[in-house]
Amino acid sequence: MSDEQARSLPGTEDRMPDQWGHWRALHEAAVRQFELYGYGELQTPIIEETRLFVKGTGESTEIVEKQMYCLDTGEGQSIALRPEGTPPAVRAYLERNLHKQHPFQKFWYAGPMFRRERPQKGRLRQFHQIGVEAIGSVSPLLDAETLLLATDIYREAGLKQWRVCLNSIGCERCRPGYREELRRRLSTRREELCEDCRRRLKRNVLRVLDCKMEDCRAVVAELPEVSDYLCNECREHHGAVKRVLTEHDVQYEEDSRLVRGLDYYTRTVYEIKHPALGARDTICGGGRYDGLVEELGGPPTPCVGFAMGVEASLLAMEADLGPATDSGGPPAVFIVSFEEAARERCFDLLEALRAAGVPADMDFEGRSAKAQMRLANRVGSAYCFLIGERELSAGQVLIRQMAGGEQWTVPWQEAPREAARLLRGDP
């Protein structure tokens, strides 16, 4: 590739026509389940005020600290490419005063997100999420519903294996106590922790639980579990979520070390992981965020939701279902002209076929009849409609069935209807 040619940016990718198979399957499964579950589509802009994420996602999160694409509008305003979908959804909710009219809302969204990270397998700078937000209810039934919804989507999309990890990280009432306890226990063993964890000790102790370093894990193993510190309400809530999940046959693993990277999570947190993905195996993450709406200037409003990583989910689908495929089918009919002079008449017929609802195509490169046939064969068309001087003067179309090689003629005017009939499989 020459140097002056423009290239795609690192961490961004093109999705070519033959790579849409799994994507479409996932998206269609999701849309169908969203309808079944009563979630309405919400589309928000890709750009937002930077402060929405600073307040919403959390000032001290990695995402906001160093991964956001921010730009100055030149009018003294800082805007950001959205790094995630939840704060914009809540912003839209508040901006329309839905909390006053119809406080309970269920939204779904799908679209690109942006984070300035080092790209690697399953992680891009422009990536895509499909997610839901159920805003305005504290019911544990909804925690379960979002998880059931996510697994139903994966099931319908054809995914075969996954596991659900579940935890409760408490609320703003009980978490401080746990956090305090962690800080106290950890500071006595500060020397054994990695550099990052020493930093986390001050900034965000909970993340120490998630550290992958061997030495840290050893220390973490001896720490009390968050479940011992939950307040009665949180304990009850968590119990209800688990009861409903069990009732509805969701296999889950309790993982007392599961914490999430975003500040706004409370109580229920969960991840769906796929075994074929290695270290970075989360394909969907979610949970409850009862404090976010208030943080963004609204009234206290409990919420729960999830975000699926589309690219990660696609990798999981490839592992379970094989490589990505073409999304659409081939043109059912391929028109072949024997002479260059017949080409425009071929195009007339082509348009007539399409008008009759028959997927059809022809050659536009002036190839020989033989090459046109080869092309028809390669793209997998079921029939060729062959046209030359003889057919034109007789007012006929020569039809060839590619599979068997049988040929017959039909009157020109009948051709579109004949094609439609052949595709339906009528005798």
Add this chain to the structure above:
RNA sequence: GUGACCAUAGCUCAACUGGUCAGAGCACCAGACUGUGGCUCUGGGGGUUGCGGGUUCGACUCCCGCUGGUCACCCCA
């Protein structure tokens, strides 16, 4: 932000330890009864071996720099 590995035709790769190779398969194009695909056969186009230096009589092969890519850590979907 840290680290490792990689870079030859459109794709996947080969070229003994630097010494007639710049090659193979697939793909593509064209022929094999000048109105017809698949299979087979034949032929063809296509690479200044990522870029720039250096060592050497000689570099795809060794050294340095740059660029690009991949993967892992970090973090997260």
